[in-house]
Each structure stands twice: as structure tokens, then as C-alpha cells.
Amino acid sequence: MADARPFQWEYRPAPVAREQYRIEGGRPLGGRVAISGSKNAALKLLAAATLTGERCRFENVPEIEDVRVMAETLRELGVVVDHPAPNVYEVAAGDIDWLFVPLEAAARMRASFILLGPLLARRGQVIISNPGGDRIGRRPVNFHVDAMRALGAEIDYRYGYYYAKAPGRLRGAEIRFPTVTVMGTENALLAATLAVGHTTIEPAAREPEVDDLIAFLRKMGAEVERTAPDRIEVEGRRRLRGAEHRVLPDRIEAGTFVVAAAVTGGQVRLEGAPCDHLGAFLEVAGRVGVGIACGSDWIEVDGRALAADGYRATDIETAPYPGLATDLQPPTCVLLTQAVGTSRVHETVFEDRLEWLAELARMGADVTVHDAHHATIRGRTRLRGATTEIGDLRAGASLILAALAAEGESVVRGAHHVERGYENIEEKFRALGARIERQPEIPPGERP
């Protein structure tokens, strides 16, 4: 029976039709919510499993669209990806038939570019679509490409694809990034584990998800160490072995639920929540006046100050870890609409992360966007139910938060963006007492 295939638990594919959330706001949330595994860790761990031909097993993998896209992309390359139970994935990359990651994968998920490093290191070549092209956004991948070149890869760019080759094996190198990059660090790290000799990566991203990846690589037999807060060193190995790993909890999902409790004036306990990884964010929440208590793996949020004196305005600035995560900037902005006074927002990491504030303004928020990096929020405003359109994942979750806080009914269109990265978000909010349902999108002309 040793080679009998395990029972396949298959997640129901997301419906193709566009859906929207209908939310009746103004109800304080209360109760407990379990925090899922981290999206940004799970995607890289699945990619790391292609560094070996042996089977790898992951638990606490979030059931989200991005993970499904990564699993499908790997299967198309000939990798065996099993999904034997909810939140469990097994990857066996004994054979990799194709070394071609198509535009379709890149268009659906920018993180598919994380396959560049491991495929190049393991098989010596890969053709991979550029996810940073005009067609799907403006986030570049030049740091990743330069890092692979430093490791000895030859890379040409033609017709939207990178053609990458490593004559012989990759060679260890000193990689210096112009600025901190999370996936750039991870791509370089993955490639270096199978390179000949020593690699130093500086400045290396310090995000907890990078350390989760390092922990898994070490279980695979890789020689990797963070030798300084922003330096990672790798001694390449000829081969790695299969390993098992439990994905760390999603600090961004946790931060989202902290804001949900705060802006509805509720009281919520987050179970399995990574308090240690939310330092800068929880410091802001506390400064604003949200009650926060932390245990080893739980966070209690008390938003009752909202009904009493309201929250206090504060200035925020995003930064690479351990600074305030750019992924938590949109939820924090929703929190600041409920703070009395003027708050200034400085988004230092991305150029396009303040655009969503125009949608928040449709709900009555008093927001001024000064340029690509600066905005001002004046509060406290009573948000009103409205119809809004989700443009991306984090903005989407934040529009739901605003709708939960708002008086009256809201329609938040483009649910698929949120499902890319949040597991069962609608059920989780409902279990906390929210009135939220998902339904087919009503075309604009037919809106009530």
C-alpha cells in the first residue's frame, strides 16, 4: 500500500463570475477568530519545495486563491502537488517537465516570479514571464534579475519573458540590493542554497516570512544563517532533502482583525496571532487608544474607547520590517478615520498604495492625497454606507473594514481580489457578528 495515492481533498474552485460583498455596518464585533497561515510565507515555501526531488509537506497553508494559483503553476511544470486535507499541501518535484512559467501565471499572481531562483538553481534554466510589465502593474523585478546575474546566470529579456540559464551550477556571490526587497531576498536565498560556494545577501529583508523560509530550508539541509539583522549567508549544497513545516501565522490578517474590532467599537480575541511580529502596528494601535493585550499566541483587542472619547489622531510611516508594514497601511488608514484630529500618512515602500483612498472617501472619509507617498486623514468622520470598487487585495480588505464601521448598507465590488489572500474572510467576520454576505455582482446600471 506504500504507493497508494492519498485521499485528495480538493478546495472548491472560486466561481468565475464576479462577486460583491453586501455589508450592513455599525455593529460592534465580538468573539474569537482564528488567524490563518501566512500567504506571503506559504507561497515561497511551496516554491522552495522544488529545490529537491523529495516530498515536502506543509501544514497551516491558507486556503486562498494565490495558493491555488501557485499549486496549479507547479502542476503545469510537472511537479506533483497533493492537497490531502484542508490547509495541508504536499509537493514532490522529482520530475520537472517544463521550465516555462507562462504569462498567465504571472498575470494572476506576481509572486509566481519567486520560481525563478529555485528552478534556475535546480535545473539550470527557466523561461519566466515578466510580472512587472505594463499589462499588470508597475512593480519591477530588476533586483531579482540582477541577483541571479551576480550568481552567474545569463539572462536575456525578449517579448515579455526572461530567458535564464546557469551554465554549470550557479556560483556563490556577494549580493547587494540597492534597497530592501522581500521577494528579491527570497529569490536570491533560494537560488544560493544549491550554488557552488558562499553567498552573502545584504541588505537582506528582515520580515518574519523570510525567517520562516530560512527555517524550512535548514530542515531541507540547506546551510543558511542570518549572521546580522540585515545579512543572510548561505553555503551552497549539492542537494537538499524533503522536509515538513508548519506555516507561521499571517500577521497581516491579524492586523486586519485588530482594526475590525477597533473601528466597530468591539472586543475580539485573535487566536494563534503573532503578537511578536506586529510590534510597530500594535504600537500605533495603542497610541491611537485601542486597548491591546498580548499573550504568547493571542491578541485581545478592546475597541470600547471608540464609543467613549473616540481615538486620537497620529502620524504613520510605513517601512520594511520591523517598521510598520505597507500591507497594513490601508487598514490603519481606516482606523485613522475614527481618530479625532489630523493624521499624516507617509507610504515609503510603494508608489501606488494610496490610490485606494479615493474609494474610502466615497464613504465619507475626509482624506487628501498629496502625492504618491503622502496623504492626510482628518477625523473623526462617521462613515456612510456606499458602493465601492476593490482595486487590490489589501485595499479590498480595508473597504470591508470601512463598511463594517459605516452606518447603513455598503456594497463592496470585486470580492475576488480579497479571496486572493484572506481565508474565509466573510465567514470569519460573520462569526464575529458582522452582517456580511457575498453575492453575484449587480451590474452598475442595475444597481438599486
Ligand code: UD1
Ligand atoms: C512583498 C510582499 C508584499 C509586501 C512587500 C513589502 C509577497 C508575495 N509580497 O512584495 O505583500 O507589500 O513585500 O513588504 O511576499 N523593487 C524594485 N525592483 C525589484 C523589486 C522591488 O524596484 O526588483 C521595489 C518595489 O517596487 C518596492 C520596493 O522595492 O518599491 C520593495 O518591494 P519588495 O520588498 O520587493 O516587495 P515584494 O517582495 O514584491
